[in-house]
Amino acid sequence: MKRIYMDYSATTPVKQEVLDAMLPYFTEHFGNASSIHGYGQDAKKALEASRATIAGTIGAPADTFYFTGGGSEADNWALKGVMKANKNKGNHLITCKIEHHGILHTCETLEKEGFEVTYLDVDSEGMISLETLEAAIKPSTVMISIMFVNNEIGTMQPIAEIGKIARKHGLIFHTDAVQALGNVRINVDELNVDLMSFSAHKIYGPKGIGGLYIRKGIKIQNLIEGGAQERKRRAGTENLPGVVGFAKAAEIANENLDAHIEKLTYLRDRLVKGILESVEYSKSNGHPTLRHPGNVNVCFEFIEGEALLLSLNAKGIAGSSGSACTSGSLDPSHVLMSIGLPHEIAHGSLRLSLGDFNTEEEVDYAVESLVEVVHKLRMMSPLYDKVKGGK
Amino acid sequence: MYTDIVMDHFMNPRNVGEIENADGIGEVGNIKCGDIMRIYIKVENDVIEDIKFKTFGCGSAIAASSVATEIIMGMTVEDALKVTNKQVIDALGGLPPVKIHCSVLAEQALKAAIYDYATKNNLEFEGLKGYNPVEDHDHHDVVDIEF
Ligand SMILES: Cc1ncc(COP(=O)(O)O)c(C=O)c1O
Numbered sequence: 193m194k195r196i197y198m199d200y201s202a203t204t205p206v207k208q209e210v211l212d213a214m215l216p217y218f219t220e221h222f223g224n225a226s227s228i229h230g231y232g233q234d235a236k237k238a239l240e241a242s243r244a245t246i247a248g249t250i251g252a253p254a255d256t257f258y259f260t261g262g263g264s265e266a267d268n269w270a271l272k273g274v275m276k277a278n279k280n281k282g283n284h285l286i287t288c289k290i291e292h293h294g295i296l297h298t299c300e301t302l303e304k305e306g307f308e309v310t311y312l313d314v315d316s317e318g319m320i321s322l323e324t325l326e327a328a329i330k331p332s333t334v335m336i337s338i339m340f341v342n343n344e345i346g347t348m349q350p351i352a353e354i355g356k357i358a359r360k361h362g363l364i365f366h367t368d369a370v371q372a373l374g375n376v377r378i379n380v381d382e383l384n385v386d387l388m389s390f391s392a393h394k395i396y397g398p399k400g401i402g403g404l405y406i407r408k409g410i411k412i413q414n415l416i417e418g419g420a421q422e423r424k425r426r427a428g429t430e431n432l433p434g435v436v437g438f439a440k441a442a443e444i445a446n447e448n449l450d451a452h453i454e455k456l457t458y459l460r461d462r463l464v465k466g467i468l469e470s471v472e473y474s475k476s477n478g479h480p481t482l483r484h485p486g487n488v489n490v491c492f493e494f495i496e497g498e499a500l501l502l503s504l505n506a507k508g509i510a511g512s513s514g515s516a517c518t519s520g521s522l523d524p525s526h527v528l529m530s531i532g533l534p535h536e537i538a539h540g541s542l543r544l545s546l547g548d549f550n551t552e553e554e555v556d557y558a559v560e561s562l563v564e565v566v567h568k569l570r571m572m573s574p575l576y577d578k579v580k581g582g583k
Numbered sequence: 584m585y586t587d588i589v590m591d592h593f594m595n596p597r598n599v600g601e602i603e604n605a606d607g608i609g610e611v612g613n614i615k616c617g618d619i620m621r622i623y624i625k626v627e628n629d630v631i632e633d634i635k636f637k638t639f640g641c642g643s644a645i646a647a648s649s650v651a652t653e654i655i656m657g658m659t660v661e662d663a664l665k666v667t668n669k670q671v672i673d674a675l676g677g678l679p680p681v682k683i684h685c686s687v688l689a690e691q692a693l694k695a696a697i698y699d700y701a702t703k704n705n706l707e708f709e710g711l712k713g714y715n716p717v718e719d720h721d722h723h724d725v726v727d728i729e730f
Contacts (some may be wrong), residue, residue, distance in 0.1 A: 309704070496617050498641035499593070502585075506594060516617050524617070539617040572599050572645060574610065574621040574637040 200373060200394075200486055200547030201343055202512055206437065207396040207548075213440040214398065217433040225430050226421065235432050235564050243440030249446040250388070250405060251379035258404050259435055263370040264389030265415070266404040267294035269426075270366045270387045273412035275307050278364070284377050288312040288320050289530040290347075291339050294389075295368055296526070308332070314495045315358035316532050317479040318347030326357050335364040338583025340372035340388075344514055344527040344543060345478030348376065355384025364410060370394055370402070373455065374445035375484055386410050392434065396440030396548065400559030402432030423482045452548060459546050459555050463488050466559035473579075477531060477541070486546035489514075491528075491537045494576040495569040500542055503565040509558055512540040536575070539559045585616035585642060588674035597644055597653050607703070611697025612688055618644045620692040621680045622652070626700055630661050636692070643675075643682040650674045651689035664710025666690065 197205075206214075216240065223231025225239045227331040260266045267549045271380045275285060276505060287299055299309045312320050320338060337356050341348050351367055358365035366387040372378060374395035380388060387410065391402035406412060406425075418427025422502040445452070464476050492500065497515025504511055514525030515540060524538035533541075544558065570576040584591070603624040612619035618640030625633035634656050636648040651671050655663045668686035672678050678686060698716055701708055 494639060496640050496644075499645060501591060502590075502642045535615040535617070569719040572596065572637055574619055575614070576599075576638045577637070 193508045195510070196550075196557065197510050198544040198546060198550065198554075198558060199510045199512050201484070201543065201545035203393045204396045204547055205401065205549070206398055206542075207441065207444060209444060210397055210437045210440045211445065214433040217436050221432070224249045225432065226418075226419070235430070238432060238436055239430055242435045245439040246390075246403065247405070247444045249378070249442050250373075251381055252405050253408070255423070256380075256405055256408055258406060258426050259400070259430065259438075260402045260404055260426060261428075261431075262393075262400055263292075263368070263389050264294040264465045266370075266389035266391070266402050267368055268298050269404055269412070269415040270389060270406075271295065271298045271337060273415055274364055274366065274387065275302055276331060277411040277413040278334045282334045283338065284308045284310070284330060284332040285329050285335045286310045286325065286333060287337045288314060288339070290314050290318055290342055290344075290527045291337070292343055292368055292370070294500045295337060295339065297434075312338075314347075314530055317478060317520060318342055318345050318527070318531050319476075320349060320354075322350065322353055322357060325354065326361075329357075329361050329363065333361070333363055335375070336368060338368040339368040340378075341369070341375065341484050341487075342478070342527060343371050344525055345531065346371075346484035347479045348372070348482045348484065351383045351385065353436075358386075359384050371484060373442070374449070375456075377449060377554040379406070380405055387412075392438035392441055393457070395441045395445045398434050398437040401431050401438050411545065439495065456546050456550075459550055459552065460486055460488055462469040462552065463544060463546070463555045463558060464490070466556065467562055470563050474566075475537070477528065477533070484545070486550075488544045488546070491533065491544050492540040492542065492566050493537060494579065495540050495566060497524075497539060497541050499569055500540070500565065503569065504542075504561060507561045507565065509544075509561055511542055511544045513543065515539045585646075588650075588676040589643060589646040589678065592649040594635070596636075596645055596649040598635045598656070599637065601637060602633055605696075606697040607698075607700030608726045609692045609697070609699055611659065611691040611695055612640070614639075617641070618685065618688060620648055620688050622646065622648070622692040622696040624655075624693075624696045624700060626660060629661075631655055631660065631663055641682070642687065643678055644685040644688060646675055647671050647678070647685040647689040648692070650670055651693060654730050655693060657684050658713060660700070661710055663693060664697060664708055666700075668695065710721065 219236045223235040225235040238425050247254045247257040364386045368389045370391045386407040388405040393399040416427045477489040497513030514528045528538035602623040606626045607624045610621040621637045623635045634652045638648040668690040669685040
């Protein structure tokens with residue numbers, strides 16, 4: 193059976209060129225970048241070249257980019273590090289309700305430590321309101337953290353506008369750009385961003401490596417204490433294969449960005465249109481245009497997301513869902529709740545996230561399969577016959 | 584995560600549908616929590632001659648409904664009332680801990696259907712003593728992972 197991967201927002205395969213670039217750093221160039229000898233110096237050179245490459249793709253000076261163990265660490269570091277280092281300015285942080293748990297759970301921890309957090313609502317398309325944001329600012333506000341692209345529904349926030357508001361009020365602005373990198377052009381100056389989180393495994397790079405951009409002059413405490421790596425800001429022997437792989441992935445993503453966006457947008461729109469036209473009682477979530485080029489998020493009434501995923505998997509299609517059953521929690525995803533979906537609709541959510549290796553044929557097969565699978569599950573559903581009046 | 588038996592019952596559910604003029608219908612679960620199970624029974628001479636289900640829910644909810652109908656088909660009403668969620672789990676070759684509540688739902692849906700039958704026919708069953716049809720829905724444990 194053919195297998196079709198449509199879960200690129202969860203993670204991506206490592207591209208061959210990326211793997212090729214990484215391999216020598218496991219065996220030949222295995223040195224510790226802090227060592228004086230030739231092995232160490234080779235590693236150091238690759239480390240700094242990689243840093244410059246990645247920083248270059250976001251319009252940042254090389255020495256403002258710090259490697260981390262992934263996107264979650266970058267989020268933790270940005271929020272905890274900035275709030276703790278700027279206590280003299282205040283204790284208030286503004287974020288929004290649809291952030292990744294890397295942000296939300298960090299905020300909850302900060303609240304327990306005495307910081308104050310405002311969680312902004314979003315509208316039915318997942319957008320924050322700039323007016324509400326500005327109104328939430330108070331004298332004790334230190335920082336705003338609003339994600340760039342939402343991982344579930346794909347909605348893209350007006351980052352440059354948020355940055356302007358932050359500037360106007362002298363606030364520090366962080367954005368979680370994990371889903372944005374490689375899917376939208378990023379320039380830290382044009383966007384007025386002070387800190388930005390990244391992760392390599394969403395852009396065809398390896399897992400367990402990411403980074404945090406920190407604008408010069410921003411006060412931030414360390415999260416990981418130890419050796420003097422990353423200019424004394426993030427301890428730990430550098431993950432050189434990861435670093436090199438991240439840089440290669442960022443370079444490829446940057447070179448192909450326009451073509452990537454164009455291709456995915458076409459496939460995404462074809463997929464959404466196909467689903468909405470051929471399955472009744474279905475609804476697309478997120479913003480219709482200001483969204484991740486590969487993100488499709490649809491709700492199917494009267495059926496449950498996990499059952500849908502298992503049935504799709506049996507047809508070789510890999511997707512994900514925000515239903516309670518797939519997360520193992522009681523409620524459907526906080527994102528779907530925040531855009532105002534009733535529980536019973538949110539339980540039937542499906543995310544198909546497209547990437548570089550998907551084809552038009554796969555998209556059409558996915559639509560066909562969905563028609564079948566949704567029909568089969570609805571025929572079993574006691575909610576469906578109530579609507580159909582069949583009974 | 585699921586056994587082959589669970590997957591088989593999910594992909595090829597037995598006894599899906601409804602029974603015209605059923606002798607008893609039981610519906611349990613909660614749309615907010617994402618699972619509703621409805622069981623129809625046809626009873627003749629105190630024996631469950633036919634049983635069908637409709638379920639809105641996850642893979643294990645559908646599999647639990649399916650396997651429960653297989654267990655119960657042909658049983659006397661009194662014996663059916665003794666069927667426990669543990670039997671449903673065993674017949675499925677096990678369920679992940681967070682899905683145990685699906686088997687509880689199957690047990691409750693069956694009880695509700697028999698209660699409906701008993702009420703309509705003014706019958707009393709030993710296994711229904713102290714039964715309260717008010718729903719006591721079982722909840723999942725909470726763990727969350729997000730990508
Ligand atoms: C928006 C967002 N932020 C943060 C993360 C966490 O990144 P990582 O898996 O590298 O820790 C993810 C993905 O899991 C994400 O989608």
